[in-house]
Amino acid sequence: MTIHELHQKLVNKELSALELTKAVIAHKEAVEGQVHAYLSDSHEQALAVAEAVDAKIAKGEAIAPLAGIPGAVKDNICIKGQPATCASKMLENFIPPYNASVIEALQGQDFISLGKVNMDEFAMGGSTENSALAKTTNPWNADYVPGGSSGGSAAAVSSGSAIWALGSDTGGSIRQPSSYCGVVGLKPTYGNVSRYGLIAFASSLDQIGPVARDVTDAALVLNAITGHDDHDSTSIPGQRPDYTKALVNDVKGMTIGVPKEYFGDGLHEDVRKAMEEAIETYRSLGAAIKEVSLPTTKYALSAYYIIALAEASSNLARYDGVSYGLRVPADNLVEMSTKTRTIGFGPEVQRRILLGTYVLSAGYYDAYYLKAMKARRLIKEEFDRAFEDVDVLLAPVAPNTAFKFGEKINDPLSMYLEDICTVPVNLAGIPAISIPAGFASNGMPIGMQLMGKPMGEEAILQAAYTFEQARPECNKVAPTGEVQL
């Protein structure tokens, strides 16, 4: 069930927003025992908004495309009065006193949130196993991880316990779980969507974006959250287009670049085959296919981890037990902060803070951080040159499909290597979408990534939409994902 289908049913009065919300809540209660996507609920508020939407419809008022359609929000995005835990013991009891700008925008469009969803602690991880609060499973097979860090967002949409969700993407955290759970995930251009009220991990890389059932829904959610915001100094000024206008079923005249560095040795055969089939689909639909080379790609992961961890160590310095979050009492300030942070942060967050502190510390800054920022420019310029010749770039989202619980959690480097196809996009600040592109022989979904030039969301939406129309068999609903109305 998609936003656009349900919106029509609401407008045609085939279904009320209250009936819809109750049905999704009932479905959620049935699947959550297995999936555990949610960390907290807001059913009462959801039902109240649903009634308000029904009142508008009864009066013949126009309603926004997302109005009355139940969604879910990643637990690092602040909703005033509701918990925002970041899946951490540090913020387990934190109640934001203000709304993120995206929430302000959505509340103006009668948005319904059924609750806050699970993630890797402070968005650090690629499997949601780093959550200190819950274990979310993949709706396609509970032995497998949902991906991360927006694992709760992807699992909620895939299992039908939300029709859509907000996630955040710092190095692939929307695209990779969307790929692992067989749904659509969009990371907008850096600065397209306001970061105000998104609990910071790596401020120069973080971006909020949609997780949805199809490309049309992703465009609708993007429309609802995009725009310039005075509260975010990195917000891009100017008007935004109506992204649904880009949903044109045609790629004739479009040039799709295939960067060979994304198709290296570590790529799983099933993923490679799905990408080759997707390229053939585009060719048969009239797109020009062009092989391109982005040779600095192999250095992107190194540059990414240095920058992300450096920024994280600085951003997370605020959790000192003084003004909000956990406090473990002690006799003096240093001891209080140290105890609070040692007990409040999980192992991966501590590891990243240590590494980030190391690369920024005296004597190492030039060797690591400065070098990484220079490599970042090379990567960005390489993308700029590629986009002189191509409209979009096509690549896998991840070298493998979802892995099993416990497979990588004890080897941080192997977990980091899963991000190899997604981090270049964040370094360059460009937009990218993950869409379902088939299934591996073990039945797990495969995701395809389409990358665009800065503020080039329309081109990737058009290419994604055209693929979705041509290959509907790639986008299936997970076994328990269909809501009964």
Next chain:
Amino acid sequence: MKISHEEIQKIALLSRLHIPDEKLAETEKALSDILTYVEQLEELDLTDVQPMAHAVPLYNVYREDKVVPSLDHELALSNAPEEDNGYFKVPRVVQE
């Protein structure tokens, strides 16, 4: 690059984190693995490349200097672990 136990303790202090002795070996391995991996950046020729802090070419974003409503005092203190008379309370800093 291998990182010594001494260095780990130094950055732990800077990070306000406590690493118990029995976790030192494990921490050393994880940190050294990752630092060794990222050293591949040495292979790149970065002469004359300007560092890039973020991807949006926006500089000096100013706002008008005027008073606007801000977070209510009580709300700002609503998550305080300990408060006293409208202030955040912390352990005594100045000793008697």
